[in-house]
Amino acid sequence: MTKIIDQMHPDENNIQKFDLLHTATPLEPLPRLGKHIGLKNLFIKRDDEGGRGGGGNKIRKFERQLAKMILEGYDTVIIAAHHQSNAARELVSTAAMMGLKSVIVVKDLIGRKTESFSSNGNRLLLNLLGAELIEVPQNVDFMDFISDLAAKLRAEGASPYVLPFGASDALGCMGYVDCANEILKQIKAMKGRDPDIVTVPTGSCGTQAGLVAGFARQGVATKTVGFTILKEKQDAVHGVEALTKQTLQELGSESADFDVFIDDCARDDGYGPITPECLDAIRLTARLEGIFLDPVYTGKAMAGLISQVDNKLIDPEQIVVFVHTGGLPRLFVYSDAFKEGA
Ligand SMILES: Cc1ncc(COP(=O)(O)O)c(C=O)c1O
Structure with missing residues (x-):
């Protein structure tokens, strides 16, 4: 292989x-x-x-970012996103292909309360991909939450790499x-x-x-x-x-x-x-x-x-x-x- x-x-x-x-x-x-x-x-x-x-468009961005991450020995990729994020879908599927773990940290940035918003489109595809979505409470800062999460994952033995917003x-x-x-x-x-x-x-x-x-x-x-x-x-x-x-x-x-x-x-x-x-x-x-x-x-x-x-x-x-x-x-x-x- x-x-x-x-x-x-x-x-x-x-x-x-x-x-x-x-x-x-x-x-x-x-x-x-x-x-x-x-x-x-x-x-x-x-x-x-x-x-x-x-x-x-995120696929081109990942070409060098994920190469760097793998070369430096990281095994888990984290990105901040929302429930209908194209970036999240593209990241989880690309990470799956590479055998990497991915974690999507999500916040409701849009406030659209329709049935299809919570279950169709990218959300449906993220579910199919078995994506791990972790919700940030509305009053908590995205980046503070992510650094706490990264510390927790490190304590559990993982080696997380945080991508910037929108990669x-x-x-x-x-x-x-x-x-x-x-x-x-x-x-x-x-x-x-x-x-x-x-x-x-x-x-x-x-x-x-x-x-x-x-x-x-x-x-x-x-x-x-x-x-x-x-x-x-x-x-x-x-x-x-x-x-x-x-x-x-x-x-x-x-x-x-x-x-x-x-x-x-x-x-x-x-x-x-x-x-x-x-x-x-x-x-x-x-x-x-x-x-x-x-x-x-x-x-x-x-x-x-x-x-x-x-x-x-x-x-x-x-x-x-x-x-x-x-x-x-x-x-x-x-x-x-x-x-x-x-
Ligand atoms: C379909 C689509 N077009 C354009 C953009 C914007 O690209 P960028 O974040 O690089 O400005 C995004 C970002 O999520 C997107 O999903």
């Missing part, structure tokens, strides 16, 4: 990683959706495809440096030049920061636009900026120039509520292209892209790549939001 450690290899910067996606994720044209919204060169990067547990640290962001490199190669092969704009939904900021760092290292003019879903605009700008700097520093490219673009037009009241524009964007993408977006991140990012085109912030001729970061199971959790007109 091959050991899990034998499946790692050093990347071009000599940092150990797993190839959890095996190959570049597809980059596909969206001609019908593009025509409908007023873009001649719209593409989608399918980071919703590939990896264990249904895939999504967003420099090692995780390097997964999206890889994604930026893939996008440049794929668009160059199709269009003969670099993309003008890459869009992404932004939560804990690691996905956007990795893309920004990746394009900065290549010295291309590609602009990464993040549609903030979780944080207020200025907090998101600072979050992406800090992670981009850390990532560039870890890669020895601290002199690379970059700008951070955050648009908060799709955020509405924050994380939980679903906007009518998001529902329209999900229906449109399904009906014109046969692709499902999710109601918390990617549906809002598509609504944000449509709003930027409507407001003439994007030229119809520009090459635009929409990064699909996954999250399909959440569609089933918000089925009540689609009842009218779906």
Whole structure:
């Protein structure tokens, strides 16, 4: 039997990683959706495809984080999340494949009290995976709780490794440096030049920061636009900026120039509520292209892209790549939001 450690290899910067996606994720044209919204060169990067547990953007982040953890002798991975977390689903399934124990520390961050929220979507899949979910009381700080839990696990003989919220640290962001490199190669092969704009939904900021760092290292003019879903605009700008700097520093490219673009037009009241524009964007993408977006991140990012085109912030001729970061199971959790007109 091959050991899990034998499946790692050093990347071009000599940092150990797993190839959890095996190959570049597809980059596909969206001609019908593009025509409908007023873009001649719209593409989608399918980071919703590939990896264990249904895939999504955390898989790239885990490639180096879990390699480091295993090399340093840890056996248990802990992450802070909520009951419908895509990150938790992706982590528990990837950890299962590697024979690692995983613990998900959860808090009700959304306050949605529907039947499907507590039993369908990611929650159903986490149950199928046999995930260990430990509830943090509402009045207790996530990080205090996790450090007490880690101490308890250590006392029991385990060796726990705590991932940051959203798996967003420099090692995780390097997964999206890889994604930026893939996008440049794929668009160059199709269009003969670099993309003008890459869009992404932004939560804990690691996905956007990795893309920004990746394009900065290549010295291309590609602009990464993040549609903030979780944080207020200025907090998101600072979050992406800090992670981009850390990532560039870890890669020895601290002199690379970059700008951070955050648009908060799709955020509405924050994380939980679903906007009518998001529902329209999900229906449109399904009906014109046969692709499902999710109601918390990617549906809002598509609504944000449509709003930027409507407001003439994007030229119809520009090459635009929409990064699909996954999250399909959440569609089933918000089925009540689609009842009218779906
Ligand atoms: C589907 C989906 N898209 C985007 C994001 C945001 O990515 P990040 O936390 O790296 O900003 C998440 C985070 O949980 C997600 O689940």
